[in-house]
Amino acid sequence: MAPKKLGLKQRYAHMTRGLDWETTYQPMDKVFPYDQFEGIKIKDWSAWEDPFRLTMDAYWKFQAEKERKLYAVLDAFAQNNGQTGLSDGRYINVVKLFLTGISPEEYQAHRGFAFAGRHLRGVGPRVAAQMQSLDELRHVQTQIHTISHYNKYFNGMSEFRTMHDRVFYLSVPKSFFDDARTAGPFEYMIAVGFAFEYLLTNLLFVPFMSGAAYNGDMSTVTFGFSAQSDESRHMTLGIEVIKFLLEQHPDNLPIIQGWVDKWFWRGFRLLGLVAAMMDYMLPKKVMSWKEAWEIYFVEAGGSLFQDLERYGIRMPKYADIATEACDHISHQNWGLFYQLCHVAGFHAWMPDREHMDWLSEKYPTTFDKYYRPRFELWANLEKEGKRFYYNGLVQLCSTCQLPMLYTEPGDPTTTCFRESTYKDTRYHFCSDGCKDIFDHEPEKYVQSWLPVNQILQGNCGGPTVPDVLKWYHIDVGVDNAEYVGSEDHRLWESWMSGRVAAAE
Amino acid sequence: MPVIAITPDYEKHIEYRDTVDLYHGNLLVYAHWEEHISFVSAMALPLPPETPFGALTEIMASVYGDHPDYARIDWSKVVWKIDGKDATPDFGRSIADNGVGHKSSSVSGPRPQRLARHRQLGISRKAGAPHGGGGQQAWGTN
Numbered sequence: 001m002a003p004k005k006l007g008l009k010q011r012y013a014h015m016t017r018g019l020d021w022e023t024t025y026q027p028m029d030k031v032f033p034y035d036q037f038e039g040i041k042i043k044d045w046s047a048w049e050d051p052f053r054l055t056m057d058a059y060w061k062f063q064a065e066k067e068r069k070l071y072a073v074l075d076a077f078a079q080n081n082g083q084t085g086l087s088d089g090r091y092i093n094v095v096k097l098f099l100t101g102i103s104p105e106e107y108q109a110h111r112g113f114a115f116a117g118r119h120l121r122g123v124g125p126r127v128a129a130q131m132q133s134l135d136e137l138r139h140v141q142t143q144i145h146t147i148s149h150y151n152k153y154f155n156g157m158s159e160f161r162t163m164h165d166r167v168f169y170l171s172v173p174k175s176f177f178d179d180a181r182t183a184g185p186f187e188y189m190i191a192v193g194f195a196f197e198y199l200l201t202n203l204l205f206v207p208f209m210s211g212a213a214y215n216g217d218m219s220t221v222t223f224g225f226s227a228q229s230d231e232s233r234h235m236t237l238g239i240e241v242i243k244f245l246l247e248q249h250p251d252n253l254p255i256i257q258g259w260v261d262k263w264f265w266r267g268f269r270l271l272g273l274v275a276a277m278m279d280y281m282l283p284k285k286v287m288s289w290k291e292a293w294e295i296y297f298v299e300a301g302g303s304l305f306q307d308l309e310r311y312g313i314r315m316p317k318y319a320d321i322a323t324e325a326c327d328h329i330s331h332q333n334w335g336l337f338y339q340l341c342h343v344a345g346f347h348a349w350m351p352d353r354e355h356m357d358w359l360s361e362k363y364p365t366t367f368d369k370y371y372r373p374r375f376e377l378w379a380n381l382e383k384e385g386k387r388f389y390y391n392g393l394v395q396l397c398s399t400c401q402l403p404m405l406y407t408e409p410g411d412p413t414t415t416c417f418r419e420s421t422y423k424d425t426r427y428h429f430c431s432d433g434c435k436d437i438f439d440h441e442p443e444k445y446v447q448s449w450l451p452v453n454q455i456l457q458g459n460c461g462g463p464t465v466p467d468v469l470k471w472y473h474i475d476v477g478v479d480n481a482e483y484v485g486s487e488d489h490r491l492w493e494s495w496m497s498g499r500v501a502a503a504e
Numbered sequence: 505m506p507v508i509a510i511t512p513d514y515e516k517h518i519e520y521r522d523t524v525d526l527y528h529g530n531l532l533v534y535a536h537w538e539e540h541i542s543f544v545s546a547m548a549l550p551l552p553p554e555t556p557f558g559a560l561t562e563i564m565a566s567v568y569g570d571h572p573d574y575a576r577i578d579w580s581k582v583v584w585k586i587d588g589k590d591a592t593p594d595f596g597r598s599i600a601d602n603g604v605g606h607k608s609s610s611v612s613g614p615r616p617q618r619l620a621r622h623r624q625l626g627i628s629r630k631a632g633a634p635h636g637g638g639g640q641q642a643w644g645t646n
Contacts, residue, residue: 037510184510336544374542392567395534395546398522403545415541419588425523426587426607428534443507447519456550457526 008053015055016127034119038184041249045122048244051236052128059131063138066226070142073222078149084499087215088283089154089492090483095147095220096156096346097277098208101173103143104164108177110136112192116185125244128237129189135230139223146223154488156345156480159473163345166460167472168394168451169273169336171401175448176270180263182444187259189241195263198238199304201231202296203271207278210286239304246311253312258440264316265433269400275326276333279359280351288362289330298323318433321409327363328412331371332405338378339390340403343465345474347483350379370412387482393452398427398445399434406430422446524606531606533599535560537568557602558595 006014023031035042054062076082086092113133120126151157164170180191209224211217242260245252275289297319305315334348341348351359356375359367378388394403408414418429422442429435438445454460461471469476483489507514524531531553536546547567561579568574584591586603593602 034510038508184508335542339544388570390544390567391570393548394544395536395548405541405544407541413539413541415536415538415545417536417588423520425520426605427522428607441507443509443515443518447521449521452548453522453532456530456532456548458528 012053012055015057016050017123020123028121032119032121034185035121038186039255040186040245040252042122042245043248045124047247048122048124049240050124050128051240052233054131054233056127056131059134062229063134066229067138067142070222070226071145074146074149074219077219077222082216082218083150083153084495085216085218089488090281090347090349091215091217091283092150092154092488093156093346093348093483094208094211094215094277094281095150095217096154097273097281098220099143099147099157100160100163100167100345101170101273102204102208103140103147104161105173105177106136106140106143108174108181109192110134110140112177112181112188115181116188119185120189125189125241128240132193132230132234132237135227135234139227139230142223142226146219149219153491155475155478155486156347156488159345162473166451167345167474168396169340169344169402171449171451172273173270175401176266179266179444186245189238190245190256190259191263191266193234193238194242195260195267196238197231197234198242199264199301200267200271200297201235202300203292204274205231206292206296207274207282207286207289211278211282214284214286215282242308242313243311246308246313257313260313261317262437262440265318265322265431265437266400268318268322269402269430269434272329272333272402275330276337279330279362280334280337280355285358288359290326290362293323293326317436318431321431321433324409325406327366328370328407331359331363331367332407335371335374336403336405339388340394342389342481343469343472343474345472345479347481347486347488349483350375350382366412382482382484389481393455395428396450396452397430397434398448398450399429399437401448401450402430404428404430522607527606531599531604531608533604533608535564537564537571537574540568540571543567543571551599553600553604554598556595557593557597557599557604560599 022028029036110133113129113136117126117129117133120129147157164174177192180188180196183191205224205227209221212220212224242256245256278286278289278292301319302315305313337344337348338350356367356372360372363371381388394405396402397404404415404417406416408416416431418432418435420427420429420435420439420442423446425446427438427442427446429438451460455468461467466476469480474480478487511517522532527550529552530550533549533551534546535549537543547564549563551563561577565574579595584593586593587605587608591603
């Protein structure tokens with residue numbers, strides 16, 4: 001008699017439950033030492049409802065299929081010299097920012113979910129976290145493979161690993177994940193699973209992936225597609241985690257709310273870099289940062305928090321401040337990139353007139369009033385051969401690690417300074433949001449590795465700009481500074497003039 | 505608020521990464537020219553405590569000197585702030601004597617009274633300021 005075939009549900013239960021055991025040589029609390037100190041109370045791990053019923057064997061099968069498709073497209077892209085079909089050579093700086101600032105965080109997310117997958121006591125969330133850990137590892141690998149093709153032609157990519165660990169603006173994403181990974185497994189799940197992968201993920205992936213699609217970067221689009229079904233699983237896990245924790249015990253609510261507030265603000269600061277990319281670095285625009293924020297945070301986030309209200313969760317603290325700042329941050333951060341790109345691993349430039357008109361249209365209350373005059377002036381200085389750079393070291397925020405460049409809420413002409421003193425040393429912050437995070441756990445943030453402060457302490461290769469850039473693995477005059485006249489620019493122009501000549 | 509950590513004696517393991525002893529005898533001082541926000545942020549300066557306060561006017565010129573108004577500042581009329589409080593520093597005495605400490609956001613002046621509040625938010629259009637990029641000047645730890 002042929003053995004009976006298991007039904008899907010039974011099969012799923014066998015493949016995902018009862019895989020572990022109650023230990024006897026060691027108490028369970030010693031086997032799972034990390035899942036209590038944060039104060040989160042779990043009454044019943046088995047109440048975890050898997051948001052996606054995926055078993056490991058099915059997982060391998062799906063992922064392998066996606067890999068085959070992705071690598072077929074990458075091969076075709078390379079064989080057809082897809083790099084020459086980009087909208088403009090400037091676009092490639094988006095890819096550099098992605099490779100140095102996002103891909104290494106995929107790896108950090110892999111490590112973080114591996115940790116959560118080891119240390120959560122319940123088997124359901126543990127399996128889910130392990131799968132996400134593998135997804136994240138796959139993402140960093142496919143991203144490196146995809147972008148390696150551009151590395152054959154353009155500068156600023158080959159040293160992405162060292163740059164990520166050392167260069168000043170890359171400490172913004174790095175410190176975000178360092179902070180999450182040095183927290184306990186529950187905070188990590190809220191920080192990365194919920195705040196990053198659910199609440200803010202569209203604001204990261206839409207700019208990069210739609211940006212790629214609009215700008216002829218078929219290979220990045222394809223890895224975006226390849227990651228998409230993973231991302232929807234990650235989103236589902238993120239929302240399931242927060243609901244599960246809130247349903248388990250009422251004491252969890254204030255802890256979770258604190259994490260939601262913290263990680264919303266940290267995510268908002270991190271995404272400010274994406275905002276500048278979206279508004280300034282895409283030769284063909286998808287939408288403005290402000291529009292993306294309205295759709296993905298104000299509307300989608302708004303209804304999410306309405307849904308979470310029944311658990312007692314409210315909108316993240318300072319969400320209103322963040323929304324107001326959306327009229328400013330992309331312009332302010334582009335100002336940062338523009339005047340400090342001589343010490344960065346990518347190129348920046350001033351937008352042309354048409355681009356500025358687009359910005360005026362998208363930011364009718366702020367761009368012409370506050371930012372256009374500044375940018376037109378810089379563009380004029382450039383024409384006179386006096387390209388403006390900031391020739392010093394900047395003051396950094398002790399929490400988000402961005403330069404202290406943001407302005408007071410409601411007053412875009414006054415720099416926002418906040419300060420705390422801990423054990424006789426002062427610490428400075430760009431905002432109330434960053435100050436609150438520090439004040440809650442000063443013991444953690446006094447250990448921050450702030451890139452500028454480290455230079456001044458003598459830990460970054462030497463005292464001069466060239467010393468530090470060498471230590472950053474930034475090739476001076478090749479990887480850094482103004483786009484116009486750069487090697488990348490000249491290469492692009494040679495491709496374009498070749499195209500005209502061939503057409504004649 | 506005590507840190508929530510799995511290590512009960514967490515505080516003993518803290519590595520303080522920004523205390524004054526790490527700066528080789530210098531103070532880390534932040535100098536800011538109010539309202540000139542086209543410069544992305546205040547300057548981070550490693551200064552020996554005995555630096556004469558008056559020297560700041562020259563030191564700050566390495567960044568803010570790119571603005572044409574900088575050269576026109578009447579320093580006798582400048583309003584200074586040290587750690588958020590109005591101050592009347594003695595230029596001949598040291599920064600330490602003037603109350604500037606490690607990581608003072610001191611000098612968050614000068615607000616030039618003589619000049620109109622600079623609402624243009626850019627380097628003035630009459631700019632003729634010198635510019636360089638990726639220069640060789642020391643960032644140094646002295």
